[in-house]
Amino acid sequence: MRQDLVLLVIFIAMIGVFSAINPRFFSLPAAANILQDFSPVVLMAIGQTFVIASKGIDLSVGSVLGLSGVVMALVIRACNEAGYDPSLTIGLGLLAAMAVGLAVGLVNGLMITYFRLVPFIATLATFGAAAGLSLVATGGVQIAGGPQAVIMLGNKAYGGAFTVPVIAVFVVIAVSWVFLAKSRFGRWTYAIGSNAFAARGSGIDVQRHLIKVYMLSGLLASLAGAFVYFRLGSGSPLSGRGGELSAIAAAVIGGVSLHGGSGKLGGTVLGALITTAVLSGLIMVGVEPNWQQIVVAALIAFAVGIQSVRGPSAGGTS
Template sequence: MSVLGINEQKHASKPSWSWLRGATGPLIGLIGLCLFLSLATDTFLSTRNGLNILDQITVLGIMSVGMTFVILIGGIDLSVGSVLALSMMVMGWTANVAGLPLGVGIVFGLAASAASGLLVGLMVTMFRVPAFIATLAMMSAARGVANMITDGQQIVGFPDWFMMLAIDRHFGALTATVFLMLVVLVVAWAFLQLRAEGRMLYAVGGNQEVARLAGINVARVTIAVYVCCAMLAGLAGIVLAARLDSVQPSSGFGYELDTIAAVVIGGTSLSGGAGGIGGTLIGVLIIGVLRNGLNLLNVSPFIQQVIIGVVIVLAVGAETVRRKRR
């Protein structure tokens, strides 16, 4: 490997202490978007609408943390939407059909999602199945199992305390689900910046062979990342169930695309080794603010999909140009 290659590898595998690593452009875009919507609508710039946006991004925010880990190691996970539905259905069946306490159902739901991530990790590391194919297979399998649990029927009716997690505003501002999302984001940021295990993700994403020669167990890191991503998707499913006060096997369709979009818009490189939680948060906010603003402007949902697609292309294009300049 050339000296230049070694220097590039060190640069790719060492995380910056700045929480806005690679996300300055998206932050400017978010500020510009907020300014535009503030002028275009009368209700956007209000405390109530701001709190609504936070409520609406909780599921996406939690899922995007796990996806950030996966993309940092140079992987991809297309199964998170289906794993979300699987976790919801396992929780709902355990609590409402089997009659066990809801807390036990939540644990079972998270365990089911973790098992899904473990299977994906083993397929990628032991059987050398490309991550795209492994997670595509899990996307289909998890969705099928979610439907099998109740023969495609939804489950409704949970304890009041569970639904109130997404309704009650503590201190007049944040719900428990929003607080949970913020805790996940802070813990993930601290893990990447302050723990040696977090820095390993950057090393694996920068160059797996160099990481292996440096003494990093690449297979173990990969499996752990996919398990973590799946568990966070399962946790997001629990949050979604609290918001809806019901669970249904069709939940989560298209969430994997939104999650990947949020991470990429936030500046995390699809080739791995560069990015961070700060950028992901900005990407999640861009998608949340954009959808909220387009709804306030009465823009058709179909046109919204086109606009978000254009935003994703622009974000990836900007990341590619930035990489070439380096």
């Protein structure tokens, strides 16, 4: 049976179990909260899917989320204090956040392709640097001071569950699926992950493509930072802590092979939905929040174990 179908069955069963224990889990407010938690995770996980499919890893996404949100908050506060129009203020803040993500992704890509650092070490370095810059820029405190339009944009729900940023996330999911499953960019990503030497021999500029992949991951992590900023109305240097673990968990649970060359974006989306729903459900049934990281780690271990049993090519392609 296809892994994405298995994940869908697991998700439905999980809803039934949590709803039986606490009926509030199967409610519109609970669904709205899960969507809010799901959105930044799935954005990072999509980037992670491209990276892992190319046989890499990106440990910097959580720190990029935090740094992007902080930079966005600082730019928006400065523009708001200068009396700029709220729409222009938000637009400039969003562009600043995206620039941060692209810059970190570029650094990651250059270190991996031209300085020959393994992805784990390269992205671990930017993970620490981005986290440190966030603390330096803020002094360890949240940055607020944006216009009221920020709060309205991030929290006004349509249909009881869908805010404008959540709707935007679903648009990003759709566009990313097309890129991975139907475009040359996706085919080249899988080819490099399967066999970089053969991909180079077939005419693919492997170094240039990998730089683009890591820049894409950084960009999506920065959009996750923007989402969190809209949700909270402020930027916090700690908002992305543990985000890399959640993103990797979603991708691996979704069937993206750590051996590279395979994986489906639909599985990643379901993986992100399962991880966020599990954590929300555990809280609603009375499990302490401190257990969240342990649960995510256990889910990763379980998914990797399943991959090991099924073999490197178990994930398939989109």
